[in-house]
Amino acid sequence: xxxxxxxxxxxxxxKLFAERGYDGTTxxxxxxEAKVGAGTIxxxxxxxxxxxxxxxxxSVAQFAATLRDGFPEEKDFREKFRHxxxxxxxxxxxxxxxxxxxxxxxxxxxxDEQSKSDFEGFMDFIERHLDEGKEAxxxxxxxxxxxxxxxxxxxxxxxxxxxxxxxxxxxxxxAGLEKSCWDAISAD
Amino acid sequence: xxxxxxxxxxxxxxKLFAERGYDGTTxxxxxxEAKVGAGTIxxxxxxxxxxxxxxxxxSVAQFAATLRDGFPEEKDFREKFRHxxxxxxxxxxxxxxxxxxxxxxxxxxxxDEQSKSDFEGFMDFIERHLDEGKEAxxxxxxxxxxxxxxxxxxxxxxxxxxxxxxxxxxxxxxAGLEKSCWDAISAD
DNA sequence: AATAATGGAATGAACGTTCATTCCGGATTT
DNA sequence: AAATCCGGAATGAACGTTCATTCCATTATT
Numbered sequence: 333x334x335x336x337x338x339x340x341x342x343x344x345x346x347k348l349f350a351e352r353g354y355d356g357t358t359x360x361x362x363x364x365e366a367k368v369g370a371g372t373i374x375x376x377x378x379x380x381x382x383x384x385x386x387x388x389x390x391s392v393a394q395f396a397a398t399l400r401d402g403f404p405e406e407k408d409f410r411e412k413f414r415h416x417x418x419x420x421x422x423x424x425x426x427x428x429x430x431x432x433x434x435x436x437x438x439x440x441x442x443x444d445e446q447s448k449s450d451f452e453g454f455m456d457f458i459e460r461h462l463d464e465g466k467e468a469x470x471x472x473x474x475x476x477x478x479x480x481x482x483x484x485x486x487x488x489x490x491x492x493x494x495x496x497x498x499x500x501x502x503x504x505x506x507a508g509l510e511k512s513c514w515d516a517i518s519a520d
Numbered sequence: 521x522x523x524x525x526x527x528x529x530x531x532x533x534x535k536l537f538a539e540r541g542y543d544g545t546t547x548x549x550x551x552x553e554a555k556v557g558a559g560t561i562x563x564x565x566x567x568x569x570x571x572x573x574x575x576x577x578x579s580v581a582q583f584a585a586t587l588r589d590g591f592p593e594e595k596d597f598r599e600k601f602r603h604x605x606x607x608x609x610x611x612x613x614x615x616x617x618x619x620x621x622x623x624x625x626x627x628x629x630x631x632d633e634q635s636k637s638d639f640e641g642f643m644d645f646i647e648r649h650l651d652e653g654k655e656a657x658x659x660x661x662x663x664x665x666x667x668x669x670x671x672x673x674x675x676x677x678x679x680x681x682x683x684x685x686x687x688x689x690x691x692x693x694x695a696g697l698e699k700s701c702w703d704a705i706s707a708d
Numbered sequence: 709a710a711t712a713a714t715g716g717a718a719t720g721a722a723c724g725t726t727c728a729t730t731c732c733g734g735a736t737t738t
Numbered sequence: 739a740a741a742t743c744c745g746g747a748a749t750g751a752a753c754g755t756t757c758a759t760t761c762c763a764t765t766a767t768t
């Protein structure tokens with residue numbers, strides 16, 4: 333049953349960090365949510381900051397894997413974009429807490445260097461993908477970062493709305509949004 | 521000199537809340553930044569939570585005023601959209617701390633009912649504006665909330681990039697982004 | 709001189725973290 | 739097979755620290 337607790341603590345922390353933020357979440361809160369003693373957390377994590385960084389890197393890795401998994405390497409760019417878009421949406425819906433946690437934590441003062449560079453590596457994956465389309469002349473004459481703002485920014489905001497029920501993620505709506513984002517970045 | 525301090529405390533709090541979040545900012549930190557004694561803060565604000573809520577409402581009001589000011593009521597919808605887009609950008613650049621603070625705080629657990637409804641009122645302004653364009657058949661068959669996710673989500677993400685220097689907000693880039701957003705929401 | 713405003717020391721509550729103790733499943737002895 | 743022992747996992751009370759808030763001697767205003 334051992335490594336189960338490690339997982340339970342991370343899961344509890346993720347839920348609370350997503351809801352209340354890092355500083356708004358106390359270690360005893362995490363312990364209660366994970367149904368362990370407060371001291372137990374320190375058997376698995378050196379301290380609160382190491383815990384949040386480990387959680388962050390795990391979430392980013394899972395996020396990146398979601399995007400890479402089944403990536404249509406052989407298909408055309410339009411298809412690749414669709415894949416990334418829908419995987420971003422899927423992750424934000426299947427792991428809303430992780431998604432919210434990642435986005436709330438990206439620029440946090442308590443992230444260590446490894447966490448920051450892990451996240452950069454992830455964004456590079458998206459950026460490389462976009463640059464490819466730009467070189468092929470399929471995308472507008474804008475910096476890749478601008479495309480990221482449009483696509484990632486849109487999905488980030490959408491996920492908030494899906495979470496709080498402001499918007500219902502029907503297949504039709506998602507298809508419309510995918511097209512909107514594509515139209516926003518594609519040339520002509 | 522009296523009411524100056526009220527303003528200084530709010531300004532200091534805004535800066536720190538934007539940088540470190542509500543729970544990561546201590547009252548003595550705010551006092552030091554505002555160059556007042558810690559106790560002085562409690563002459564102007566009942567407690568930390570009342571302070572953050574007052575700051576939030578003030579920021580939202582200022583934000584809303586920025587959008588409404590000079591709104592081209594008589595011009596066509598395309599022009600109105602351009603106005604809102606550029607004002608959103610302008611606010612995020614001229615008041616980056618306020619913009620960041622608002623977005624980081626919208627869903628926070630410490631917001632009171634008045635703050636929440638103030639923000640809703642602000643979003644309604646944007647939503648009404650979008651609904652108008654939708655009724656005129658200028659926008660796609662998507663919920664207004666979807667347009668908000670695209671436009672506001674994009675601008676929110678952009679502002680992060682402008683702040684940390686990832687992207688340089690040239691007139692050309694902004695014009696390109698405005699067109700991207702318009703293309704993402706406009707029909708056909 | 710009286711009154712109000714101020715800063716920062718004082719305070720108690722709550723924090724992250726530690727540690728002496730308890731718990732418990734498996735090995736060892738009877 | 740029953741009783742005992744064992745070691746690491748788990749615990750939560752307790753520690754020093756830091757927090758939000760209060761208090762009050764001093765300063766500024768009237």
